[in-house]
Amino acid sequence: MANATNVLANGIEIKGSIKFTNDMVIDGKIEGEIISDKGKVTIGENAQVDGDVQAGEVKLFGKVKGTITSERCELKTNSKLDGDxxxxxxxxxxxxxxSGRTEIGG
Known part of the structure; x- marks a missing residue:
């Protein structure tokens, strides 16, 4: 199962950190950090993340309250980021x- 995509469906709630390597789709509720060195995380339109997100690529369709650190970040229509x-x-x-500060480039 090389390059498997992990899915956290709507209706699932997690308190704690999530670490992954490949790709991850989150559509549930997370209270904690999401961490991946090079992976790609998609935060779905039903998702609510209360914590920092660190990944190679972040696509945000839902809501995040925390800091996003990535190589590439996409904020989609109707997404909401309360953080940097x-x-x-x-x-x-x-x-x-x-609602926050941005540091782009470097």
Whole structure:
């Protein structure tokens, strides 16, 4: 199962840190850190994350309250980030909400 995608479905709640290597789709509720060195995390439109997110690539459709650190970050329409972003590349669609500071490049 090389390059397997991990899925945390809507209705699942986790308190604690999540560490993964490949790709992960989160559509549930997380209270804690999400950590991956090079992996890609997609935070679905039903997802609520209360904690920092650190991954190679982050696509945000839902809500995050915490800091996002990534190589590439995409804030999709109707997403909401209450926190800071530190990324090399940022894409933000119309309708996305960002309440925090951004550090882009480097």
């Amino acid at each position: 972003i530190k990324t090399k590349m940022l894409s933000m669609e119309e309708g996305a909400v960002l």
